[in-house]
Amino acid sequence: MNAALRMATITLVLLTLPAGLPAAFAADDVEATGKDLTLIFRSARKVISDGQDLINDASKGDKGLSSAAVIEKTKANYKAVTGTDLNLTDDGSPTAKARSALINAVQVTMDEAQALINEPGKGFKGFLPAVFGGRVANNFSAAMAGTFAIKLTAPKAYVRNRANRPDEWEDKVIESMFKLPGYEKGKAYAETVPVKGRAAYRYILPEYYGASCLACHGDPKGEVDITGGKKEGAKLDELGGAISLIIYQ
Numbered sequence: 582m583n584a585a586l587r588m589a590t591i592t593l594v595l596l597t598l599p600a601g602l603p604a605a606f607a608a609d610d611v612e613a614t615g616k617d618l619t620l621i622f623r624s625a626r627k628v629i630s631d632g633q634d635l636i637n638d639a640s641k642g643d644k645g646l647s648s649a650a651v652i653e654k655t656k657a658n659y660k661a662v663t664g665t666d667l668n669l670t671d672d673g674s675p676t677a678k679a680r681s682a683l684i685n686a687v688q689v690t691m692d693e694a695q696a697l698i699n700e701p702g703k704g705f706k707g708f709l710p711a712v713f714g715g716r717v718a719n720n721f722s723a724a725m726a727g728t729f730a731i732k733l734t735a736p737k738a739y740v741r742n743r744a745n746r747p748d749e750w751e752d753k754v755i756e757s758m759f760k761l762p763g764y765e766k767g768k769a770y771a772e773t774v775p776v777k778g779r780a781a782y783r784y785i786l787p788e789y790y791g792a793s794c795l796a797c798h799g800d801p802k803g804e805v806d807i808t809g810g811k812k813e814g815a816k817l818d819e820l821g822g823a824i825s826l827i828i829y830q
């Protein structure tokens with residue numbers, strides 16, 4: 582984004598924020614909340630990433646990945662990144678509610694997954710980080726309907742699951758900002774912009790393909806991966822997805 586556009590956006594955010602959001606949210610609060618919730622989401626998904634070999638081990642029954650175990654590991658991942666404990670104190674704020682709802686969504690998702698992941702004699706189970714992430718996102722967004730929503734999305738050309746397609750705003754940010762060669766890697770973008778006619782704060786965090794992702798998303802393009810899907814032909818460090826959060830008025 583050029584300097585003038587950036588100034589205009591910042592001005593717009595400053596001008597519209599106080600009117601567009603609940604009184605409990607100050608401008609810096611929504612940004613902190615966006616950052617925190619997307620970090621919790623990532624910390625949880627990393628447990629499923631790190632556990633892929635274990636989850637797909639046909640020789641083991643119980644994988645020890647109960648909802649409680651996954652939540653404990655989520656907290657450890659969160660602390661490793663932030664240096665602070667995940668704060669789940671209920672101070673009555675919308676942010677506290679959202680944090681608990683996100684952890685709760687991890688619990689529901691993992692409770693429901695136990696039969697699948699603990700099935701002995703079965704190798705690849707399709708319980709991928711993105712599948713886990715999609716379910717957590719759906720559970721969270723249903724529980725917080727009308728106040729918060731979270732979603733895992735990706736550049737349009739790379740979307741496998743249609744439910745993850747970027748909406749117009751996400752697509753615009755991905756294509757015209759995140760994909761620019763000069764865009765600072767890993768930097769989130771936020772904007773106060775209506776969603777379906779409702780005032781909302783949107784926060785979107787770009788994600789990139791690491792080496793482990795390329796077994797499915799890499800070269801050669803079109804080759805069938807272990808999941809039965811077609812590889813995208815993506816390159817190491819290329820933009821591969823985004824975590825998108827909405828905080829409604």
Ligand code: HEC
Nearest residue numbers: 711734735739740741742745789790793794797808821822
């Ligand atoms: C074992 C194969 C496999 C690996 C490894 C893998 N993915 Fe995926 N990925 C998939 C499949 C299959 C889907 C579609 C999941 C669904 O149906 O919801 C997917 C979906 C996604 C999505 C959601 C958007 C979409 O296409 O529906 C993102 C973002 C994503 N992957 C990024 C990554 C990243 C980043 C990594 C590495 C950290 C990674 N993937 C590793 C197979 C894989």
